[in-house]
Amino acid sequence: MAGLQIVAFVSGLVGLGATIGATVSNEWRATSRSSSVITATWVLQGLWNNCAGNAIGALHCRPHHTIFGVDDYIQACRGLMIAAVCFGFFGCVFALVGMKCTKIGGSDQSKAKIACFAGVCFVLGGLCSISACSLYAHRITSEFFNPFIIDQKYELGAALFIGWAGGVLCILGGSVLCFSIAESFSKSHNQVNGVYKGAASHSHITSITRAQAANPRPSAANSNASRAQYFDKNAYV
The missing domain is CATH 1.20.140.150 (Butyryl-CoA Dehydrogenase, subunit A; domain 3)
Structure with a gap:
């Protein structure tokens, strides 16, 4: 150009x-x-x-x-x-x-x-x-x-x-x-769109991370204890 x-x-x-x-x-x-x-x-x-x-x-x-x-x-x-x-x-x-x-x-x-x-x-x-x-x-x-x-x-x-x-x-x-100069305007427009898309994806990942931190998965010990209680209740049935 x-x-x-x-x-x-x-x-x-x-x-x-x-x-x-x-x-x-x-x-x-x-x-x-x-x-x-x-x-x-x-x-x-x-x-x-x-x-x-x-x-x-x-x-x-x-x-x-x-x-x-x-x-x-x-x-x-x-x-x-x-x-x-x-x-x-x-x-x-x-x-x-x-x-x-x-x-x-x-x-x-x-x-x-x-x-x-x-x-x-x-x-x-x-x-x-x-x-x-x-x-x-x-x-x-x-x-x-x-x-x-x-x-x-x-x-x-x-x-x-x-x-x-x-x-x-x-x-x-x-x-x-x-x-x-049309190419310059098109490049700048694509760069701006790329920045917006990157910011949106980053915010989406951040929100998912925060949700996982607020609601953690149950640990293996808690899951084993719940299973043992279930089997104890139904042992004499």
Whole structure:
């Protein structure tokens, strides 16, 4: 089980790295070459910056002018990605404490609870990342296939695929981490039942011993004397 928890932790850690990379990336969407007037230049847009590049490799970026002038879907994606990074960070911290191969966290049962909480954090972070990338991709595709939009159209950027991959890895790591502690809970439950059964059997044996001590069996001399009296009474019959 310790090896399974290590695999889950590595998966969540890689997913967190991919989520951070997608959050800070400037390639959430890129200009479509099919609709671009000047094919030697292209435009990249992210959650924080707008960038323009050309064929010779020059790339110029500038941040969004004001936070209140950004579209609502970009604001939502920002919040979801920040939440995904926070959940992934706390998931990594609690996973380190809750794994069986570490020496911190207390007893096995308390470590199992901490590992379960870490798995939940990973799953929530993955869901936030996937939701943000899906929302942004839906906006791009709806504008691309809208015939009434004649402005510059965009295609899906590499950051969306990185965010999707990071979200899937976080969900897988969190799920494996949650399922890996089921064995710990079952073992602790069996141990508790064994303790109760042992205590019950011990109390039963103790009660039998006390009853025997309170009512001892008659000695051999008393039994022989009773038999002699019986035969004496019936000797002349």
